[in-house]
Amino acid sequence: MRTVSLAETASSTYAWPVHAEKLQVRAGRHLAVDELDMRLGTGVHGLLGPNGAGKTTLMRALATVVKASGGRLTVLGGEVTGNADLRQVRRGLGYLPQHFGFYPRFTVREFVEYIAWLKEMPKAAIPGAVQRAVERVGLADRADTRMKTLSGGMLRRAGIAQAIVNDPAVLLLDEPTVGLDPEQRLDFRELLREIGLDSCVLVSTHLVEDVAVACSDVVLISEGRLVWQGTAGQLAEQGGAGDAGDSATERGYSAVLRAYRGRVSA
Template sequence: MRAVSAVETTTTTHPWAIHAEGLQVRAGRHLAVNGLDLALPTGVHGLLGPNGAGKTTLMRALATVVSPAGGRLTLLGHPVDGRSELRAVRRSLGYLPQHFGYYPRFTVREFVGYLAWLKEMPRAGVAAAVQRAIDRVGLTSKADARMKTLSGGMLRRAGIAQAIVNDPRLLLLDEPTVGLDPEQRLDFRELLRDLGTDTCVLVSTHLVEDVVAACTDVVLVNEGRLVWRGTPEVLAAQGDAGHAGDSPAERGYSALLRQHRAEATR
């Protein structure tokens, strides 16, 4: 064993958990994220945009799954351009992809514990951290059930549990509410609000109402670029009865996209 210095045990804070400048990311040969500038602090941030807007590609880049093709990306104060920096970021990162893999015969406890091991969590605290993550997503009674026996909504909650098991300082959730019933979505929103007090949470979703209910601000992207950023309240004020949507927030979202597309064709 080696001695741990005071520098290593001191909590480090950064003005921006995510800081991207002119970020470019490819999805195959396509430049799905093209010149994106974004700076996000602690809080819950909703990522909105139509299909093909580059949301999932952006999330994969922020999760260090794919490397940027251009621009600059800094996560938790670390520039994402070297192996040592990536390892430091990944220890403090939680990520739920849109589609995640798992071993069907693993129990929920084993699955979350395995991801805790991959994140290099100290062994002594893993069991308690796993149980806490499972409890927070409402799967206590299913902790020892095999993953293959879970419903779609339960699988999604198990995915959220593995994303939060290490108490990440940066949490990335891609379509986290898919498969959740209305009651579970309400519980999830409450969890997001709790997490956002000391974590930078970025939630990518098509459900505008989830963003309005749980997020401190909204990031709207289209064609790989930042279209608009503001609070849910300001988003709701952007539209009127002439725009598509069942709620003020949805109409505001439609209005901003329409305006962006009109400006792009000029």
């Protein structure tokens, strides 16, 4: 039996778990997200784009780590722009950044427990939720191992465990498969598909094939703007023999980007 999250027991009157309208977000002085319109529902969504496209800045905005500088953004029905109270939204979020911090002397269990406490989970529910999260990422035998002794791949799995401990309604994963070996990536894809049955999952990655296999929907951005959105199969159909890539999905990705750059430069 899994722990029921606060997000699941809250009223869900919103149409879209994630809804951005003309969203603008700055990274320093640079406008990294520029008037982006995006709606995400239940399922696993892959976020693709070249380096500097604004993927990480967008993820940070959705996670309420940085504030939007323009436009409108709602997550789980809550306004996350302006001076809104973000506590309720954050209780329903799970977030794995590219680089996450931790106390090196914490064990895996202590680290995930600490994150559960930060998310204001009910005290009685935390031990069971932590054990389940650790088991789901394949770290049950390392639960009482100190974080500082883990390999890079194990650290990444601990990061995924803390992101899913509260059974989030919106799960944001920034480059989650970095450091995972091929077998672990296969397990991770299966976990994504499982979570995506009930939650809105957004995965930012450079690995197009991970998106093709695990994601029901693909969001492609460039220069902070939405370039294309559709299924992985539809993305594969965009490419042809002359486009760069080792697979149909990669060729579709290259074709969509090339077409966008052609429109912008015209």
